[in-house]
Amino acid sequence: MFGTAQLLGVLASGVSRQLIGAPHPVLTTRALPVDPADPGVVAAAADLLATMRRSHRCMGLTAPQIGLGWRLLSVDVSRHPRTRSCAGEFVMANPRLVSASRWERAREGCLSVPGITGDVSRATRITVRGEHPGSGAPVTLHADAFEARCIQHQLDHLDGVLFLDHVTGTRSVHQGARERCDR
Amino acid sequence: MGLSAITVLGAARPGVVAEVTSVFTRYGANIEDSAMTLLGGHVAMMLLVSGRVPPASAFPGMTVTAAEAGRGHGCEQPGLGYVLTVHGPDRPGIVSAVSGALTAAGGVITGMTTRLCGSLYVMIADVRLPPEADVAEVMRRLAAAGAGLGCEITFRPAEAEVL
Numbered sequence: 001m002f003g004t005a006q007l008l009g010v011l012a013s014g015v016s017r018q019l020i021g022a023p024h025p026v027l028t029t030r031a032l033p034v035d036p037a038d039p040g041v042v043a044a045a046a047d048l049l050a051t052m053r054r055s056h057r058c059m060g061l062t063a064p065q066i067g068l069g070w071r072l073l074s075v076d077v078s079r080h081p082r083t084r085s086c087a088g089e090f091v092m093a094n095p096r097l098v099s100a101s102r103w104e105r106a107r108e109g110c111l112s113v114p115g116i117t118g119d120v121s122r123a124t125r126i127t128v129r130g131e132h133p134g135s136g137a138p139v140t141l142h143a144d145a146f147e148a149r150c151i152q153h154q155l156d157h158l159d160g161v162l163f164l165d166h167v168t169g170t171r172s173v174h175q176g177a178r179e180r181c182d183r
Numbered sequence: 184m185g186l187s188a189i190t191v192l193g194a195a196r197p198g199v200v201a202e203v204t205s206v207f208t209r210y211g212a213n214i215e216d217s218a219m220t221l222l223g224g225h226v227a228m229m230l231l232v233s234g235r236v237p238p239a240s241a242f243p244g245m246t247v248t249a250a251e252a253g254r255g256h257g258c259e260q261p262g263l264g265y266v267l268t269v270h271g272p273d274r275p276g277i278v279s280a281v282s283g284a285l286t287a288a289g290g291v292i293t294g295m296t297t298r299l300c301g302s303l304y305v306m307i308a309d310v311r312l313p314p315e316a317d318v319a320e321v322m323r324r325l326a327a328a329g330a331g332l333g334c335e336i337t338f339r340p341a342e343a344e345v346l
Binding site: 114116 | 221303305337
């Protein structure tokens with residue numbers, strides 16, 4: 001178990017990792033639950049944050065996107081103009097969606113699928129439960145608007161699903177920014 | 184009034200759509216159904232046009248084809264709508280294999296987009312299946328086709344949203 005100061009130190013000392021791009025099996029395979037108190041999981045959480053901070057366009061990331069088939073996600077939507085609820089920068093282990101309502105369609109992209117975006121229908125109000133890396137303390141998060149969309153996009157990654165699997169039709173696919181991932 | 188099917192292909196540049204459509208206006212032609220997309224660095228337009236068809240020389244720098252198109256071929260395919268997504272490593276034969284699996288079940292592709300993003304090949308198709316189609320069997324055929332290609336395939340009902 002980590003003390004608070006020790007945990008903050010570990011989470012701040014992550015290393016930016018290579019971002020995995022599709023096609024890659026780790027992006028289409030369901031990720032495995034983790035022990036949130038495991039030092040390796042805490043280190044991976046720190047790496048997720050460090051990797052997310054590297055790109056100004058990255059507002060969410062999952063362990064599979066850095067090559068780990070673990071149920072870990074990080075999110076920070078504080079810089080997005082469509083953000084309403086904002087939990088700031090956070091990382092969550094074993095997240096699960098416990099409620100979702102008010103679906104809306106909007107365009108989204110993914111750093112692991114550069115050059116293409118798509119219209120996807122997602123809930124705009126959600127509740128997610130998971131665990132805090134390090135302490136293992138249960139975490140409940142209520143999110144709406146863009147933060148809700150971002151979290152659902154990351155939850156899909158943990159289930160081996162890409163946003164492409166949700167686009168609403170052929171006219172819902174668009175060219176997107178070609179910011180490259182690392183491979 | 185006669186109906187013509189016209190394709191226009193040219194280099195993508197600002198103002199090209201306005202330029203092309205102004206030619207039809209000048210000749211008194213009416214654009215009915217149309218679709219336009221960017222394919223690589225090219226703009227590709229497909230149009231059903233009624234009225235007088237401009238000659239190809241009216242579109243300098245563009246490749247234009249025109250053919251007579253009959254009316255009354257039906258704008259609505261019977262059956263139920265689905266959306267198909269295929270993504271995986273780029274390789275020859277993906278569209279052929281997947282569309283073959285749909286055709287074997289009596290399915291009709293009513294729209295299709297494919298994109299190559301690096302080594303990732305993406306295919307999205309609007310599909311209609313006849314009401315009597317065995318959807319589970321279609322999904323098994325698609326899954327088999329996807330497994331053979333190393334691709335992920337999802338096949339789901341299209342959202343209607345007609346209120």
